[in-house]
Amino acid sequence: MSDNIYKDYEAPSTGGVFLALEDNKPTKLRIASAPYIFQDLYKNKETGEERLSVRYAWVVINLTVPIEPVAQILRLPVTGFKNLQAFAADDEYGDPQGYGITITRKGTGKQTEYAIVPSPKAIPLTDEQKVLAGSVDLVGAIKNAIPLVDAHNGKPLPKPGADDESTAAVAPDQQRDRISTEADMMREIDLSDIPF
Template structure:
């Protein structure tokens, strides 16, 4: 008996989440790897910069938080970079300086590519992660050959052979154009269009660990970090008068919000001393109202006027 439609949909979602949805980035292995870079973006930009902060609490330890650098990836202010700068200024010894340096952005470049050979070879497009210097070599070759042909053309473009040698800090990469370049198929190009490099980065490295990373930086470096609320929330916390943007769109709530919004009242200063008190003219009822303005009531009423007031009351 076949799976029910509901179960089939559930399984499909799970497959997307735990396989392709994980956005596994392929890295160049040791030796020679032939790759074909695919350009599918309308603006022509076929790469995406990647920056990652690996936050550890001790040298040689495992990362407690892995966060993307919003400055490099999105061209937005990065709170992690700001915290790292503050921690570097507060470092008191060499070990702490080394630890803070490990927090700095690790840079690389992502491209869509067909891996022709090696352990990661596949006929389907994959996300290839390469070093900035390797990408620089590839771009230089694209520029060099660009006067004669289109190196990124699906049909007449060229493959690149990337050679990796050495280990650790001594790792080196070399790039040369391949002697043989197979054309891309329509299916490969169509699948490559479905890959969004920025979305892949956000899914992998912007998973809400910013607060965890900042707390770890503060604890390891001994500095105090203030985690700012979202801009809109911060504005509402400090504002005393509701703005038009804060009033709901529905007419009824808008009127209610407008009438209940707090208002700022400006009071005129009250003089400390009163040097002159004026007496008001008699009213129609024959009474006299004195302006107190800080003086005691009746201070300006003469005896004759008091008698007149009493006579007026008797006549009521």
């Protein structure tokens, strides 16, 4: 440990509504909702080609946050879903809402892997955790998400960015690849649009 607190201290990440899994860092969480499914628009950074990819989402209680647990939305691609599904379909584990999991993301892009380890203890969500989970609006955050059970029963997946109310543009943290034009940056701001 040095005499410089700025070198030694790592500020805790309380995240936002979306859980960002850090590379090679195990994250303990509790799944607090049924799974949802949605399509996300993926843009290949090298070719510029756009395609739709299927993703899954759950409301979770993030137990890794050092101050206190936080309710967030976990989003996983098909590979991550299949890892979780293997435990959920196993009678020894069952519904992942009944136990904790530790998830570790390794790699980026097509080389991303998800390691999921279930907790050996089945502990129900506390009343406080249920209240926290109830405060997260998954469908409000990912407007084109539908319950997985609905998709399984034949309901088509809405496309991201469609104009009707049942779908929405790509989630805010997925919009970082969009580039503002100079006109966007130079436009006047209407002070009545600022919510304060």
